[in-house]
Structure formats: C-alpha cells, structure tokens
Amino acid sequence: MNSTRRITSTAAIAASVLLAGGLAGCSGGGDGGEGGGDGGGLKDSYTVVTDTAFVPFEFQEEEGGDYVGFDIDIVYGIAERVGFEIEHENTNFDGIIPGLQTGTFDIAIAGMTITDERKEAVDFTSPYYKSGLRIGVAEDDDSITSIDDLEGKTIATRLGSTSADYIENNIEGATANTYEQLDQAYLAVEGGGADAVLYDAPNVEYYILTAGEGKLKTVGELIEAQDYGIAVAQGNEELVTAMNEALAEMIDDGTYSEIFEKWFGEEPEWLEELAASQES
Numbered sequence: 001m002n003s004t005r006r007i008t009s010t011a012a013i014a015a016s017v018l019l020a021g022g023l024a025g026c027s028g029g030g031d032g033g034e035g036g037g038d039g040g041g042l043k044d045s046y047t048v049v050t051d052t053a054f055v056p057f058e059f060q061e062e063e064g065g066d067y068v069g070f071d072i073d074i075v076y077g078i079a080e081r082v083g084f085e086i087e088h089e090n091t092n093f094d095g096i097i098p099g100l101q102t103g104t105f106d107i108a109i110a111g112m113t114i115t116d117e118r119k120e121a122v123d124f125t126s127p128y129y130k131s132g133l134r135i136g137v138a139e140d141d142d143s144i145t146s147i148d149d150l151e152g153k154t155i156a157t158r159l160g161s162t163s164a165d166y167i168e169n170n171i172e173g174a175t176a177n178t179y180e181q182l183d184q185a186y187l188a189v190e191g192g193g194a195d196a197v198l199y200d201a202p203n204v205e206y207y208i209l210t211a212g213e214g215k216l217k218t219v220g221e222l223i224e225a226q227d228y229g230i231a232v233a234q235g236n237e238e239l240v241t242a243m244n245e246a247l248a249e250m251i252d253d254g255t256y257s258e259i260f261e262k263w264f265g266e267e268p269e270w271l272e273e274l275a276a277s278q279e280s
C-alpha cells in the first residue's frame with residue numbers, strides 16, 4: 001500500500017508555518033459563495049469531525065474554543081458553496097473512520113491521507129493537500145541524518161496513522177512506538193524514550209516551530225508522497241460530488257491559494273498538480 005517514492009524537500013514550509021502561527025487567530029474562509037439551495041438529496045447540516053491535535057490543519061482556540069486551521073477554512077469554503085451548515089465534532093484520529101462508519105459523524109477533515117486500505121472503509125473526495133512524512137530527532141542528535149539511519153531504531157508515531165504503517169512496512173528492524181495522543185510521540189523523543197519521530201511533514205515542522213522549539217529538529221528528505229482527502233461514509237456519492245465541485249471551484253478561483261497562504265505563508269508549489277488531480 002505504501003509507495004517508497006521520495007519527494008523533494010519543501011524547505012519553505014518550515015519558514016512559512018511560522019507565519020501561520022502568527023495568524024492562527026484568524027478564522028472563516030471562502031469569499032461569498034452561492035449559498036442556499038436545497039441540494040437535492042443533500043442535507044442542510046452535517047456533522048464535521050476533526051482531530052484538533054493535528055496542527056496547523058485544525059485546532060481549538062484556547063479562548064472560546066473556536067475551531068481554526070487550514071482544514072477548517074477549507075471545509076467552510078466547501079460548505080458555503082454546497083450550501084450546508086457545519087456542526088463541529090472532535091475525536092482522536094483513530095476514532096474517525098469508525099465514527100463515520102457508525103454514522104456518528106458525516107464528514108471528516110483531519111489531514112487524512114487517502115490510502116487504498118482506507119478506501120475500503122470510507123469514501124474520499126479528490127485530494128485537497130499534497131503531503132509527505134518527515135523525521136524529527138532530538139536537537140543534539142547527530143547520529144540520525146536520514147531515513148536509512150532509522151533501521152533498528154525505536155520510532156515514535158501515532159496509532160492508526162500512515163506513518164505507523166510506513167515504519168512497519170519500510171524500515172527494517174525498527175520498532176514503532178504508537179501513541180494515541182500526538183504530543184506523546186513528540187515528548188517520547190524529547191524524553192529519550194524513542195530515537196526519532198516520524199509523522200506528517202507539515203505537523204512535524206509546525207511542532208518544531210512552536211512547542212518543540214529548541215528540543216527537536218528535522219533531518220533527511222520528505223518521505224512518501226501522500227494526498228489528504230475529506231472522508232465520508234460509503235454510499236454518499238452526491239455529497240462527495242458536490243464537495244469535489246466546490247473544491248475544484250476554490251482551486252480555480254484562487255480561494256484555495258488564499259487559504260493556503262494564510263496558514264503556510266506561501267503559495268503551494270504543487271497547486272497545478274493538485275488542480276490536475278480534481279475530479280468534477
């Protein structure tokens with residue numbers, strides 16, 4: 001399931017998330033939108049679940065508890081265009097797919113990587129973000145400089161994530177220490193309980209620029225090209241199609257780039273590739 005393709009490092013993200021941190025108080029997204037419309041079999045309101053540990057894609061503001069982040073702005077842009085209200089829910093990452101399957105949640109946007117295995121359990125929209133994995137090690141560690149140095153090592157990551165799969169399937173002799181709470185994975189490396197952390201590049205980079213500043217650093221290249229998609233329970237084709245149309249429109253009319261810039265401080269370098277991967 002996991003390709004071992006490596007993709008080029010996007011060093012600019014590291015600098016740009018700094019800016020995103022400064023803008024974290026902003027919320028809302030989209031610019032107008034058609035509004036209204038009963039949307040045929042579509043509902044007026046959907047439960048949208050996120051994973052607020054996955055910064056800067058989603059988090060809750062300390063004051064007031066508002067949901068903010070890149071994913072939140074994207075899903076509001078989509079909701080405006082499709083014409084539905086959002087009811088927020090939050091859960092641990094590994095609770096998202098079961099929650100969609102049992103109908104507890106209607107829509108999940110949580111930096112979720114589209115994989116063949118997950119496609120057997122839920123349906124995804126077209127890709128909305130192009131990602132990859134990154135290694136984080138203790139700031140004073142000079143022994144690990146690339147993925148090859150992780151062989152036989154203890155690597156902290158998150159339960160149910162594509163990084164956990166990657167470690168298991170691609171890094172020889174490595175032990176994956178999987179945590180339900182994402183910050184525990186980072187703290188494990190800081191405390192010496194693990195040699196490295198492997199997780200989604202934008203999240204590792206954001207952590208290092210915020211809570212992990214001076215404690216962790218990234219090493220090596222970006223590993224494994226991944227696409228994030230919005231997930232729904234299987235059998236909701238009309239909703240998926242409507243969301244895909246809205247997403248394609250947001251990419252075409254510049255709304256997507258605006259939101260991206262707000263959170264990552266620059267235009268996505270893969271915008272054309274993303275636009276080409278839209279189905280609508």
Ligand code: GLN
Nearest residue numbers: 054110111112113161162
């Ligand atoms: N993109 C990763 C995955 O899908 C992690 C997402 C997350 O922790 N929210 O496994």
